[in-house]
Amino acid sequence: MTTKLKTFLFCLHCNQETEHTIIYKGEYLEYIKCNICQNEIKISREKLVEIYTADFIDRVLTKPHRLTEEIKRDLSGFLKSIPIRILTKPYRLAKELGDILHQEKK
Numbered sequence: 762m763t764t765k766l767k768t769f770l771f772c773l774h775c776n777q778e779t780e781h782t783i784i785y786k787g788e789y790l791e792y793i794k795c796n797i798c799q800n801e802i803k804i805s806r807e808k809l810v811e812i813y814t815a816d817f818i819d820r821v822l823t824k825p826h827r828l829t830e831e832i833k834r835d836l837s838g839f840l841k842s843i844p845i846r847i848l849t850k851p852y853r854l855a856k857e858l859g860d861i862l863h864q865e866k867k
């Protein structure tokens with residue numbers, strides 16, 4: 762079962778708080794998408810456990826009964842702290858960032 766939630770989170774691409782759609786598959790967070798730049802962050806639990814504790818992952822990435830301010834704060838902090846190598850689409854992100862930098866030079 763897929764659940765969609767909308768909330769304001771910090772987007773690294775937009776460099777500001779934007780409206781995001783959070784997709785949960787079953788009880789676990791599948792991906793987070795920025796509604797402004799459409800950047801998707803797909804999260805792999807296997808990679809995350811290398812740097813975060815299981816407690817943290819379960820608290821932030823399992824479906825909350827209610828999206829509280831605390832969970833939103835945790836998610837925003839999590840998105841800011843997540844290393845790019847953990848993301849499952851690093852090449853796409855790197856390419857997009859490269860495109861942005863390229864455009865700014867023109």
Ligand SMILES: [Zn+2]
Binds near residue numbers: 773776795798800
């Ligand atoms: Zn964005």
